[in-house]
Amino acid sequence: MKKQLLILSFLGCGFAYGQNLSLGSVLPGVLFPQEIFRFQPGYVGQLQNASAYTTGLTDRWFSIGQINQNTQSFYGQRFQYDGRALVTGYTSASPSNPRIEWIHSGGSTAGNLEFRVANNFTNGISSIVSSMTPDGNTYFARIPSSFGSLNPKVGIIFKEQPGLIIFPEATVTSSNPVGISLSLPHATNSANGIQSSVIGGESSTAISGKAEGATSSIGVYGTTTNNTAFGAAVYGDLMATGPNLWSGYFNGDVFIMGTYGPSDAKLKNSITKENSALEKILLLNPVSYKYNDVKGMNLPQTLQHGFISQEIAEVFPELTKDMNQPIFDENGGVKTEVSFKALNYVGLISVLTAAVQELNTELTQVRQDLDEYKANDAVRSQVLQNSPLVNGYSIEQNIPNPFSERTSIRFQLAPGVETATLSIFNLNGGFIKDYQLIGNSGEVEILASEIGKGMFIYSLNLNGQEIVSKRMIIK
Secondary structure, three states, rough: OOHHHHHHHHHHHHHHHHOOOOOOOOOOOOOOOOOOOOOOOOEEEEEOOOOOOOOOOOOOOEEEEEEOOOOOEEEEEEEEEEOOEEEEEEEOOHHHHHHEEEOOOOOOOOOOOEEEEEOOOOOOEEEEEEEEOOOEEEEOOOOOOHOOOOOOOEEOOOOOOOOOOOOOOOOOOOOOOOOOOOOOOOOOOOOOOOOOOOOOOOOOOOOOOOOOOOOOOOOOOOOOOOOOOOOOOOOOOOOOOOOOOOOOOOOOOOOOOOOOOOOHHHHHHHHHHHHHHHHOOOOOOOOEOOOOOOOOOOOOOEEEEEEOOHHHHHHHHHHHHEEEEEEEEEOOOOOEEEEEEEOOOOHHHHHHHHHHHHHHHHHHHHHHHHHHHHHHHHHHHHHOOOOOOOOEEOOOOOOOOOOOEEEEEEEEEEOOOEEEEEEEEOOOOOOOEEEEEEEEEEEEEEEEEHHHOOOEEEEEEEEEEEEEEEEEEEE
């Protein structure tokens, strides 16, 4: 009976104010239960704190239904509250796209559009799921102030791991699928497509890539075009120096098509010529070897050729470096580390070059001296072969030979001969010095300070005739 009186009261009010609030008889619902009341087409509203449906700073009202305004019509609901409005529904301007629209007059009082979840209908805890600011920024999990002055267009803050996971619900079968695609056209001085910062803890990895493919797998791929003043597909910038810091570190074989390093004179100081390079190179010990199978280090297991870093450090300590390589677990955390001594093989190139140059200079001089000696020796041999004075005369090879200070030469003259001359010549036949030989036999001493350095000929002469000759070397 009460329900019937309530309906009659509504109808009575409608007739009293001359309004038609009902449209025809009620019908049994198809999607819902029995209909009890039906509004006429248009909209139903409530003026809570307003004299009309206006947008004043103190107006509060709501409407549900279809509103025709200007050139479009809107169907949905609108809640107007102190100069702000929340609208949900459809508009004839884009009928295929339902919308949730946050309307405000701007300024600091505009506030944010919040999406929340609560764990209780009465006094439960309400937590923010997402926020949208008046300037169009979207934030997930926290309020915008959590980002400080960064003011990102889209911000995500998470409390626990994992922070963000993106994966397809099933295996992708289309050609060349892309998990995440980012395009950032810009006309500024610089821009970053992806900027990652990981700070703190014992181990930090800004970007970690893993690829597993049956034919080809690339963990990180970079490319750049040639229409730029400077381009680098992958660029590592080491902002500090230290014994175990690197702008790039590769745990395994590295293949490079061409490599360059800074070598301009304007980048260097204290430039000195390599000295005694051959002497130092002769101290090195080239070896062949195989690497141990060290867990966490992708060392090649084939036969290798090179040096031992500890031995190189005794001759070229500046070409070696103490290393501590971290060994990571499957989650990217540091499990342990391996210590070893590394070697800069490139640094040996200049030393080897200097050694080859020194060796070539010595070899060139030896060849010149040898050619001159062969020419002069051929002439002397021809003369001595035709001389009848050789019999009975002899001079022994000087001892020591080569020498650097002094050497001795024993001689023997023919019977009855008591005096002769020992003459020193260079390989060009130039006269250096004479030594008088007294007695039928004996020994003469030659001082390097009187002769010089190089290769020389010493000859036994009698009355100006060369009888026998030999070579000696002074170093």
